[in-house]
Amino acid sequence: MIEKIREKMTGRNRKLMMIGVMIVGYIACVFLAEGNLLNRQMKSLIVPLGINIILAVSLNITTGFLGELSLGHAGFMAIGAYTGAIFTKYVTWLSPFPAFLIAILLGGVMAAIFGVLIGMPVLRLKGDYLAIVTLAFGEIIRSVINAMDVTGGAKGLSKIPTYTTYTWVYLVIIVTIVVARRLLHSRQGRAIVSIRENTIAAEAMGVQVTRYKILAFAIAAFFAGMAGVLYAHNFSILKPDTFDYNKSIDILVFVVLGGMGSIKGSVIAATVLTILPEVLRSADDLRKLLYALALIVIMVYKSGNGKEMISRLLKKKEAV
Amino acid sequence: MALLDVKDLGISFGGLKAVEHVNLSIEKGELFGLIGPNGAGKTTIFNLLTGVYQPTCGTILLNGNKLEGKSPAQICRSGVARTFQNIRLFKKMTVLENVMVAFHNQVTYSLLDGMLHTKRYRAAEEEVRKQAAKILEVFHLSEEKDVLAVNLPYGKQRKLEIARALATNPQLLLLDEPAAGMNPNETKELMDTIQLVRKQYGITILLIEHDMKLVSGICEKLLVLNFGTELASGIPEEVLKNPEVVTAYLGE
């Protein structure tokens, strides 16, 4: 039934419907944030939930679209968070709106630059080196932030202006999702997916594999950086330990549980997995166990990329 | 000048000389057959021609331009396209998308165009879709255009690989056992399609095939390989009479 309706819809109608969904989504946000439906604790979850959605959708570009395992997404988030926070803290002569807008973009761009710098040497190599290098990168970034003065070191950075609102978060979510979707329908996006599907064939079709791997990686880092800026301006305090390995794994769990390459899946998984632990607050150990179990189960049993990724990690140089 | 001119081509893996002293000259428009028993080095020659492997010796010229040393993507852009013996489709992309990937270098809109859905993006995408659909039609794959490649029956997967290679707009098309695993009817149909495509698109084809009869029926020239070296080459009638070829194929 839905399929039939979908078939009948022309491009224009579909676009109108998408805009409708966006508006309804925003109205829902306003109701939840301003109304009496949620208690304070749940209301305070709205912004972090949105940030998690951005992180999940953006990591999906690396892991789902491109098919490369990245274990350092929180590192890019950290770069964005600190860049944005330092900017708004020191550039006080700008009024909040332009200051925050610039901070968000700056955080994204800085993260993307790091994405390119890390991607360039690593993504040239064949095999799953990216997982190892991104893991190391995430930890190094954290140590560097810890050691620097401008970031406040281990004490953290405080008195960051609290500019983040659900409206800002909502806007960035929309941009992230639209970019991810449009990427899939562009020649660049098709090139990225073809690399995941069969690198040798992609090369034979004229796709410059390294270039498009770096592109996907940089776009993902860009949005993670923006998510970091939103995060930094939500609580007014930043600590390097927030962006540790566990945070990267949490994001990866959203992507894997939601289904590799599925934007909708990432959104749903990020939503469920942000709210669920709060509801089961006391069961924090259980949460970790659930995460680990879910990840293993999904990767082993779900046909598709999870499985392929494991087998790729375990073996093999294919014959051409 | 020949379209493809290969001189003294060779590669060894460790101690194994997989290909040695191979010469090959293909004229524009020719349908050239590459045959030989299992492990003779046929696929290896394709991998050398397309930059998957770098030769340990010899030269490869396409229209007089060197191909060795270039990457597979560069070679594709120079006008050489191929199919794979063990099918390599983009399995979880649709049939149409598989072919659209091959247009990668024929459209040039920027990432920003794609993000903003500019006029330029829309015009280019529409054109690619149209061109891709046209190629699918030639291979009778139009009805399956929205099917995931992995869900195609085997014979159609082989066809899709050829369609995809053709979509890169090559001057030289390399087909690695395109009829492998097909029944005689399917094989006949495929060979007719290949002939049609060759005329319609005016391209040159180098074809690997196991079936001697099939190859000699449609190819204008043959090169027979055995243990990585040239056993005989020339027009089919003469090559097939060559006693060495006869022993290589029927001897053991």
Ligand SMILES: Nc1ncnc2c1ncn2[C@@H]1O[C@H](COP(=O)(O)OP(=O)(O)OP(=O)(O)O)[C@@H](O)[C@H]1O
């Ligand atoms: N990457 C490689 N490393 C080591 N040896 C290789 C490699 N590629 C090919 N060979 C060897 O080179 C020889 C030629 O192999 P090739 O695949 O070219 O044969 P072929 O003529 O295509 O055979 P078939 O008809 O079975 O497809 C074989 O002995 C093979 O084992």
Ligand SMILES: [Mg+2]
């Ligand atoms: Mg072979």
